[in-house]
Amino acid sequence: MDNTLPKNTIRYCPKCGSSDFLFKEDHSFLCNKCQFHLYINSAAAVAALIVNDKGEILFTRRAIEPHKGMLDLPGGFVDIMESAENALIREIKEELNLDINSFKYFMSSPNEYIFGGLSVFTLDLAYICHPKTFNYIHAKDDISDYEFISPNLIPYNQIGGESIKRITKTFAKKIIHEY
Ligand SMILES: [Zn+2]
Secondary structure, three states: OHHHOHHHHOOOOOOOOOOOEEEEOOOEEEEOOOOOEEEOOOEEEEEEEEEOOOOOEEEEEEOOOOOOOOEEOOEEEOOOOOOHHHHHHHHHHHHHOOOEEEEEEEEEEEEEEEEOOEEEEEEEEEEEEEEOOOOOOOOOOOEEEEEEEOOOOOOHHHEOOHHHHHHHHHHHHHHOOOO
């Protein structure tokens, strides 16, 4: 999938429009006309690990590309000038109508996915979250459904993102003996 990488898809300087815009091997570009230096960075995203009182993990079903129809964790991109904590609370409310009582940082995992034919790089920050109640849960926004799955029975081949797979495997191993 090399042809989706920035070095093969970004051709013009975003500042002056010159095509004399060369990829450096450190994930950056340098414009030979205006000397602008563009760095390709990871976008921050959050993922929520939520467990019910039976010890099952809450998954969402994606309604949009990439990975439409596949399993995911609740969460999404951190907006510009937003904190990861705020993004976590906002995304869980938007997707599942859940209010979070407390949360604790768990781990991070890098990811690359193809969006509109281009590679997008993310750093997914996972938090263990405790909702006030599950009473008002319903799927909306960019998810079509949700399901609680036992950590022993997670169908990893149905999880869209590699980073979400890694986070879920690590978390399932940790909680499998706790319930
Ligand atoms: Zn330029």
